[in-house]
Amino acid sequence: MTSLIVIFGVVTIVFFVVRAVPGDPVASILGEQALEVDKRRLRQCMNLTHEESLCFGSGRAPRNFAPTTEIVDLQAGCPVNPEGLQLTLSVPTSTWTQYTHFWGDVLDGSFGELCGERGVTVADKLVENIPATVRLALASLAVALLIGIPLGILAALRPYSWIDNASAFLALLGISIPNFWLGPMLLILFSLTLRMLPNPGAEVTGLSALILPAVTLGSALSAKLMRMMRSSMLEVLHLDYIRTARSKGTPRWRVLVKHALRNAMIPIVTILGLQFGALLTGAIIVEKIFARPGIGTLLLEGIQKRNYMIVQGCVLFISMTYVLVNLLTDLLYGWIDPRIRYD
């Protein structure tokens, strides 16, 4: 329910922010020298204007004559009054109507037609680019989990030992090194100096091209997971039921995995849900560093070409994914910890 309100708010905010762009969006997409006819067609396609007929002799006048109002057509005889003169005008669509159209585009999943290219919707562009970003996000998630969870557990089992200190140091680095710096540094080290992994832009696909981007994007998350896993594991290990489990003779690993880990995972799930957004925005940067296709590259291209259909599509997609992941996180709680109930 809350997610629905939030999605409603997100769509509304995006709509009004994008409509606040100063200047003529049509001119910025088509360029200054575009023909009036093309501009008019694009305006109509983007629901900025629509045609309205006016019959001289029958009365109804268009409500507002804004600067963009222009005469499209003038012919003798209109349906209501064969004697009259039919004037077709291109009238600016009211913000409210644009808003409802916008909702229509969001709800049918097309995110609007990309009017520059006939018949192509923003959703088509998104679908083209989603797999690359999803691969990157999943790979970084895997990197983060594989580094963060085991090191966090080890650190919690031997607090203040060398492994704890080493992991604390690693975590500190992971949090403080910005990914847009780590990326180029990794490239210099592994692609140029050691020549172990492919350059960005080199036509290599598959896992080897994914390693550096995934490490770049996953390092910050793995640092956070590591610290969270450590403190949450420490907290759980001090609880009475762990002592009970140990004293009844359950093997140590079984206590750890079955009793401690399961409860210690709850904050980890929260962190994962909350940090997923950082992963998505981080992907924008990592895609730029490694010249990878994806939603981020699409967004940056849209910004450069000032094509606001693409920009709003990408922003909507990323934020909605984030809201959905947070919803899933909430639901996952109930599964991990049956004590939590949503009534």
Next chain:
Amino acid sequence: MTRETDEQTREGIVEQLGGLARFGGAVVVLVVLVAIFAPWIAPYELGHVDVTQQLAPPSAEHWLGTDQSGADLLTQIIYGTRVAVLVGFSVVGICTTVGIVVGGISGYVGGWLDEAIMRVIDMMMAFPGILLAILLIFITQEPSLLAVIGALSATNWAGYARLVRGEVLSERERTYVEAGRAIGYGGPRLLFREVIPNILAPVIVQATFGVAGAILAEASLSFLGLGPQNIPSWGALLDQGATYFLLTPHLALFPGLAIMITILGLNFLGDGLRDALDPRAVTKYET
């Protein structure tokens, strides 16, 4: 599970900070000083280019080398400190102010107003990371320093408001608030003069991390080409450097180091402040 801070007596805040936190504080003070005195510290003037030395490696003349137009990298990094400090502190200043006012009113007044404000906060926080800032900067045709500060403030205030609201909610039931009400203090006076000063500790801690976050966000935006134009900013320097990193790795190396040291310092300071100020945050356990 004893909390360290329980045993601590009230001392000066500096005495309570650990070694790392003091180091962090020193780094932050240094960065601020560099930002203020940039024109005196920088070896060259900002616009100075040495056309004979383009993409030169570090040397005695140019300690950190030069960029593609022959400008001294050290000079640019020193001036970049100004952007970082300005953005970091003004964004956090705006956000804490808005957060305290909005969150305070929301938590103190409660009822439908609280509901409404919380829904708005939920919506603001549904935009991950710098996404909303990217969108906001997109609408200002020419990204400027002011646009970056505005966009980052508009994105980040909600987190502070949520924190303040939660603190106020638990604080307003305390006896001293009731006592204040009994003497006849009005709502605004109770909220801003009595309650808010008592909940400042967690806000200060979050603000310290917030400065780091804002500096990182500005650098990310600049790296994406959406930062302030015509002023050297660390992110933009890194972006330029990354284009030439095949030839000259140092161009990408040093701006990143500047960012990292600053962020590290702020994080150390934030951790230390949290340990010292916020007894509820459990970061260490005795074993």
